[in-house]
Amino acid sequence: MTDFWVNLYKFPRFLISVLIGFFLTTLKPIFKLLKKKESSILITSITLIITAICYKILRKMTGLD
Template sequence: MNEFWDNLKRFPRFLFSVIIGFFLTTFYTIFELLKEKNKRLTISSIMIIIILIIIIILRRMLGIN
């Protein structure tokens, strides 16, 4: 039973490292693509469109005008 509680205590650290690893691997590829001048405009516009879509969806879901 002690092993269960030890694993449960380690879970937040594991979850934090998984989240950090996800963001590092995701943003590393985006930053590598941004180094090339011809892809910079395309990646930037795609990111802006995605952010705007998320904002619109959240506003409609939450009923914010």
């Protein structure tokens, strides 16, 4: 039973390391693309458009118009 509690205490550290690893491996190619000017402009504009769309959708869903 003590092994269970030891493993349970280790889980938050494991979860945080998995999340950090996921974001690092996901964002690394994007950071490489941001070094080029053409792709930097494209990625920035796509990010802004997606953010604006999500903002408008959430405003409509919550009725804050």
